[in-house]
Amino acid sequence: MAFHEISFPLRLSLTTRGGPERLTDVVSLTNGREARNRRFRHARRRYDVGSALRSVADLYAVLDFFEARAGRLHGFRFRDPVDFSSAPWGLNISPLDQRLGIGDGETASFRLVKVYGDPAAVEERPISKPVTGSVRVALDGVEQMAGFSVDAASGVVTFLAGHVPSEGVEIRAGFQFDVPVRFDTERIEIDLDAFRAGRIPSIPLIEVIP
Structure with missing residues (x-):
């Protein structure tokens, strides 16, 4: 396989x-609940x-x-x-679309995800097959034009040496998949x-x- x-x-x-x-x-209980x-x-x-x-x-x-x-x-x-797409329906991709994590100064790799939800609940979906060339990345709201690579076969964004996000830095990304x-x-x-x-x-x- x-x-x-x-x-x-x-x-x-x-x-x-x-x-x-x-x-x-779904199991029906004797008291009528599920x-x-x-x-x-x-x-x-x-x-x-x-x-x-x-x-x-x-x-x-x-x-x-x-x-x-x-x-x-x-x-x-x-x-x-x-x-x-990481963006809401009808909108263009933005590097701020999805939150991948928070930097700790050591972690270099972050998986692409897409979040679905509302005020009652949130579900996070791993994205493993991004479209090559579509991924845009931002650190603390600033788009990065270099300093990272994207594995299109696994959906993992890896920051290169010297570009690893510092502690507290928010990592976000936009993409097609x-x-x-x-x-x-x-x-x-x-x-x-x-x-x-x-x-x-x-x-x-x-x-x-x-």
């Missing part, structure tokens, strides 16, 4: 259906790219991609059509007559930890 640092065709991902899934165990426990620390995303196919050429593009990944064997990058996924099927059933008649095959994807 491996992860291929290659993206599912962007023109197809933009019209895909899907989104985050939570898995919560006991609830979540199984996953973070949401897991599912998509169906079959809904994006508009032509036979699209179908063959997905087939080619499916074969190159050996079906479910290898993971790949996928652009969520809605949630792909992909979702690491794999195919969640061992077969793609093709019926060209049905496809031309508007019947779309189901081609599910599921998020993975690369």
Whole structure:
């Protein structure tokens, strides 16, 4: 098993259906109350790219991609059509979008994250597949044009020697990102007559930890 640092065709991902899934165990108690426990620390995303196919050429593009990944064997990058940026929907990326941490004068590496929430609760999502060249970093509100590197395969920002954030310095970043996924099927059933008649095959994807 491996992860291929290659993206599912962007023109197809933009019209895909899907989104985050939570898995919560709910037990009804004898007093009428519920006991609830979540199984996953973070949401897991599912998509169906079959809904994006508009032509036979699209179908063959997905087939080619499916074969190159050996079906479910290898993971790949996928652009969520809605949630792909550190910035709020409709706004441009800013180096102040997301808080990565506070410097201590020694720690040089910080993982990219995206925070979701409201006054009642906050959830922090690790971002492991930033888009190359999209990451902008700020220290105490000042954008840094150099002095750091970004591992696009892990989502870790590392400050170079002489640029490690001092104690108390706030590290923030803005970026675009992909979702690491794999195919969640061992077969793609093709019926060209049905496809031309508007019947779309189901081609599910599921998020993975690369």
